[in-house]
Amino acid sequence: MTDVCDLTGSELAEKLHAGELSAAELTESALRRAEAVDGDVKAILTPTPEVARERAQAVDDHATTGATQSPVAGIPIALKDVLATNGIRTTCGSKILENYIPPYDCTAWTRLSGAGAVLVGKTNCDEFAMGSSNENSAFGPVHNPWNLETVPGGSSGGSAAAVAAGEAVWALGTDTGGSVRQPASLCGVVGLKPTYGLISRYGLIAFASSLDTVGTCTRSVRDAAVLLGTLAGKDQRDATSLDAEVPDYLRALEDGVGGLRIGVIEGTFGEGVQPGVQDAVRTSIDRLATLGAHVDDVSLPTADHTLSAYYLIAPSEASSNLARYDGVRYGFRAEGPHSDSIAMMSATRGQGFGPEVKRRIMLGTYALSAGYYDAYYGQAQKVRTLIIRDYERAFADFDVLVSPTSPTTAFRIGERADDPLAMYLSDVFTIPANLAGVPAISVPCGLDSGGLPVGLQFTAPALGEPVLFRAARALERDLGLELRPPLLAGV
Amino acid sequence: MPVEIDIDHVALLARLGLTDDEKERLRVQLGAILEHAARVGEVAADDVPPTAWAIPRSNVFREDVPEPGLSQAAALANAPDAERGRFKVPRIAETGS
Numbered sequence: 001m002t003d004v005c006d007l008t009g010s011e012l013a014e015k016l017h018a019g020e021l022s023a024a025e026l027t028e029s030a031l032r033r034a035e036a037v038d039g040d041v042k043a044i045l046t047p048t049p050e051v052a053r054e055r056a057q058a059v060d061d062h063a064t065t066g067a068t069q070s071p072v073a074g075i076p077i078a079l080k081d082v083l084a085t086n087g088i089r090t091t092c093g094s095k096i097l098e099n100y101i102p103p104y105d106c107t108a109w110t111r112l113s114g115a116g117a118v119l120v121g122k123t124n125c126d127e128f129a130m131g132s133s134n135e136n137s138a139f140g141p142v143h144n145p146w147n148l149e150t151v152p153g154g155s156s157g158g159s160a161a162a163v164a165a166g167e168a169v170w171a172l173g174t175d176t177g178g179s180v181r182q183p184a185s186l187c188g189v190v191g192l193k194p195t196y197g198l199i200s201r202y203g204l205i206a207f208a209s210s211l212d213t214v215g216t217c218t219r220s221v222r223d224a225a226v227l228l229g230t231l232a233g234k235d236q237r238d239a240t241s242l243d244a245e246v247p248d249y250l251r252a253l254e255d256g257v258g259g260l261r262i263g264v265i266e267g268t269f270g271e272g273v274q275p276g277v278q279d280a281v282r283t284s285i286d287r288l289a290t291l292g293a294h295v296d297d298v299s300l301p302t303a304d305h306t307l308s309a310y311y312l313i314a315p316s317e318a319s320s321n322l323a324r325y326d327g328v329r330y331g332f333r334a335e336g337p338h339s340d341s342i343a344m345m346s347a348t349r350g351q352g353f354g355p356e357v358k359r360r361i362m363l364g365t366y367a368l369s370a371g372y373y374d375a376y377y378g379q380a381q382k383v384r385t386l387i388i389r390d391y392e393r394a395f396a397d398f399d400v401l402v403s404p405t406s407p408t409t410a411f412r413i414g415e416r417a418d419d420p421l422a423m424y425l426s427d428v429f430t431i432p433a434n435l436a437g438v439p440a441i442s443v444p445c446g447l448d449s450g451g452l453p454v455g456l457q458f459t460a461p462a463l464g465e466p467v468l469f470r471a472a473r474a475l476e477r478d479l480g481l482e483l484r485p486p487l488l489a490g491v
Numbered sequence: 492m493p494v495e496i497d498i499d500h501v502a503l504l505a506r507l508g509l510t511d512d513e514k515e516r517l518r519v520q521l522g523a524i525l526e527h528a529a530r531v532g533e534v535a536a537d538d539v540p541p542t543a544w545a546i547p548r549s550n551v552f553r554e555d556v557p558e559p560g561l562s563q564a565a566a567l568a569n570a571p572d573a574e575r576g577r578f579k580v581p582r583i584a585e586t587g588s
Contacts, residue, residue, distance in 0.1 A: 103565040196546050210544050239551045240544065308528045319505060326506065328578050330569035338581045342506065350508025358507060362517055363524060365505040366496055375532060376525075382535030384542040420520055421527065437545025462546060 005029040005076065005166040006488075008220040009227075012169060013071045016063070023063075023074030026169075027056035027118050030076035034120065034167040036491045043142050043152075043162040044121040045081050046089050052076065055118045062116070071226050073116030078168035080159045081122040082129050083214070084203040085109055088119075092205050093127040093137040093155075096325050096332045096352030106203020107235045108172055108214045115230050120168050123158030127354045128322065129174055129207045131155045132182055132426035133416065136356040141413055144187060145485035146452050150410035153183030153426075156217065160187040163217045164485055170227060171217040176208050177310055178405075178430025180215030181442040185405035185455025188444045188483045190472070192216045192224040193430075195462045196437035197242040199228075200235030208317035209240075211310075211434040219483075221443065221473040225249035228465060244463055252466050257291050257474040260467070263298030263398035265429075265459075272425070273407045276448025281404050284445040284456050287478050288402075288471075298398055300390040303432060305383050307424060310431045312367050312380035319364030322357070325349065359420065384435050391436045395461045400471045403429045405442035405455035429457060439465050443472045444483055453483065493522035494529065 004012065004026050015021040031049050038044055059074040079085065082092045084102035091097045105113070113119070126136040134142040134157030142157040144150045145165040152161040156173025160183035163171050173180040175193035184191020192215050199214040206212060216227045229249050235241045264285060269278050289295045327333035327348035334347035353361070367376040394401060406426060416423045433440040439462070442455040456475065460468040498514045498521075509517070563576055572579040 100569055103561055103568065196544075197548070236553045240546075240548060242546065242548075302534060305531055305534050308530045311524060312528050312531060323506075327571055328580055329566075331571070333571035336581065341580050341583045344581045345506045346502075346508035349506055350510075353507070355513075358509070358513065359517060359520060359524075361505050361507060362498075362501055363521055366501045366521065366525070367528075369501065369504060376528065378541060379531040379535045380528075381541030381543060382539040383531045384545070385539050386534060388542060388545060421523060424524075435545065 003029045003033065003166065005033050005169060009075045009169050009218065009223040010071070010220065012075060016074045017069065023056035023059040023118060024053070026074060027052050027076055027120070030120050030166065030168060033165065033491065037145070037165050037487060038167060040148055040487065041143050041145055041161050041165050042140060043123055043158040043165065043167055044078065045091060045124045045139055045158070046122040048088060048119050048121050051088070052118050052120045059116045059118065070115035070230065072112055072230050075117055076120045076169050077112060077117045078121050078123045078159060078162045078171040079109060079119065080125050080156050080171070080173045082125060082174055082205045083109060083172060084205060085119070085122065088122065090122065090205070091139070093125045093139060094353065094357070095138040098332060100330055104203060107200035107237060108203070108231055111230055123162055123171060125158055126155035127357050128318070129155040129176055129179055130318070130356050130360055132178070132423050134158065135413065135417055136354055138354055144410045145487045146188060147410060148487070149412055150452070151186065151413055153186035153406070153410065155179040157183045159217045160184050160189055160191065163189045163219060165487065170223060173215050173217055174204055175213050175215040175434065176211045177314060177434050178427040180217065181430050181440060181455070181457060182406050182426060184217055184442045186410040186453065188453030188485070190218045190221055190224050190444070191442040192228065193433060193440050194228060194232065194465060195242070195439045197240050198244070198463070199231045200238040200241045202235055202237035206321040208314040209321060210317060211314060221469055221476050222250070222253060224441065225253055225469045247466055249465060249469055252470050253473050255470050257288055257293040257471055260293045260400065260471060261398045262288055262293045262295045262471070263394055263401045264295060265401050265403040266297060266299040267303060268403045273404055274409065274448065276409060277404050277407060277454050280446030280448070280454035281456055284475055284479070285402060288475060291474055291478060298394050298401060300387070300394060300432060302383060302386040302390050306387055306432045306435060307428060309380040309383035309387070310435060311363070311424060312376050313384065315360040315364035316367045316377050317364070319361045319368065322361055325352065387432055388436045391438055391461070399467050401459040403457050405429060405457040409448045409450070409452035409454060433459050438462050439468050441468050441472050443476055444481055445475065445479060446481070451486070492526065494525035496521055496525070
């Protein structure tokens with residue numbers, strides 16, 4: 001049975017404005033859904049029902065004054081647990097921050113909260129956002145609502161699963177190498193990674209600072225555009241925040257793809273891309289051509305080296321960022337006695353971090369260490385330059401590029417756990433956009449023969465979100481998919 | 492060829508206490524990952540400049556206006572150990588006799 005929590009945020013905003021629905025009723029609907037399914041899905045680490053009810057009431061009280069409400073007012077939203085929330089536990093999916101209560105809010109939440117969004121919980125994720133399956137959470141894996149024995153993707157697996165299952169109407173994730181888009185693809189929702197610097201990173205607990213972006217999980221392209229409109233914009237608290245003017249992302253949303261030049265990235269139908277993914281993607285590309293887009297092939301020649309560059313740059317930055325977890329100012333400290341501070345810090349970090357985080361800290365520390373810096377980190381930064389040039393050439397000929405979001409649909413929990421390199425390949429189509437700083441979006445484009453969702457990724461030039469939304473919306477409208485995880489049939 | 496790395500040295504640099512099992516597993520895994528990652532050397536020619544940030548910004552200024560910061564109590568609230576308004580840690584230096 002469907003409930004109001006299954007509608008899109010844009011549909012709900014209309015009902016709220018028309019007085020057909022109260023924010024309190026909507027919030028109860030989402031909280032009821034979480035109660036019904038989260039024992040199986042495990043998307044939410046810290047539910048916040050009291051905060052949610054209080055805030056929903058405030059939105060309803062405000063509505064009775066007749067004042068205009070923001071399109072996000074009253075919408076139940078979940079935040080990935082790497083986004084700092086004042087007074088609400090923020091764990092990063094790590095034992096080392098298991099009891100950390102931030103004394104401040106991230107800017108993304110400050111903006112949504114100021115516009116009346118309703119926080120329903122903090123979502124499970126791979127530890128410090130490092131992973132592609134959500135199996136690296138210190139608090140146990142998230143289960144994909146489409147098939148509970150499969151992963152939801154990662155690292156924002158809890159955010160994507162919560163939205164797919166109706167536990168939240170929207171969720172924020174973070175995307176450093178595909179961590180919003182890949183789980184969105186595997187859970188059948190829309191996942192947006194905006195241009196680097198468009199949404200402030202203040203309060204996004206850092207993984208790889210030159211790649212990290214806040215992103216969104218929604219059930220429609222329009223909702224992604226609405227959310228970005230509230231989240232985007234200059235923030236003095238983030239020196240990398242862009243000064244660019246924030247356009248009206250809804251203005252060209254329904255303009256269609258007639259006349260758009262769409263480049264199909266080489267490798268889209270390559271080895272390693274599952275047949276079910278290829279079929280859904282091919283059908284979508286054919287539809288885009290039928291709708292009037294000019295479709296042709298495009299190559300990003302450096303693509304073969306993006307994984308190598310990413311798995312040097314991201315761990316290098318991570319090894320530096322995660323140096324702050326030393327058992328001194330916040331977080332876990334290993335039980336003593338300790339002979340000195342170095343012994344205390346080493347024991348704390350050895351016991352507090354999980355295997356993937358240790359692997360990346362070691363990788364990054366090595367890549368930055370004396371004698372190896374030039375061969376690894378230095379070379380990786382040059383590859384990054386080449387990837388940026390690849391995109392510049394591609395966008396001289398095309399308005400947007402398409403590819404699968406992920407080479408596979410959801411895989412079974414445990415299937416890739418012992419093979420880090422195989423796991424890293426999950427992100428082969430998503431990583432280049434992070435290295436180049438350009439925006440990309442994953443849109444559901446069908447189901448494979450096993451009934452699992454497939455996502456199509458659109459990529460646009462920096463600050464090209466309007467054309468990104470326009471192309472994604474055209475496909476979404478044309479396909480008209482009714483996506484509802486089988487799990488929800490029983491609630 | 493998998494890359495051979497000195498795990499003990501890197502773990503000390505990273506202040507990361509590892510068990511013998513972890514060290515052995517990481518030695519093998521990092522060797523394989525670095526072998527793959529070293530391929531960055533194949534494409535990046537000398538005349539290609541490095542990029543640290545895809546969308547570079549420099550000299551980002553703001554008005555120098557005082558704002559309230561964290562109180563001492565709030566800053567210490569998450570500390571594993573604190574004493575008299577300070578973070579408390581095991582000794583960091585030998586004391587003189």
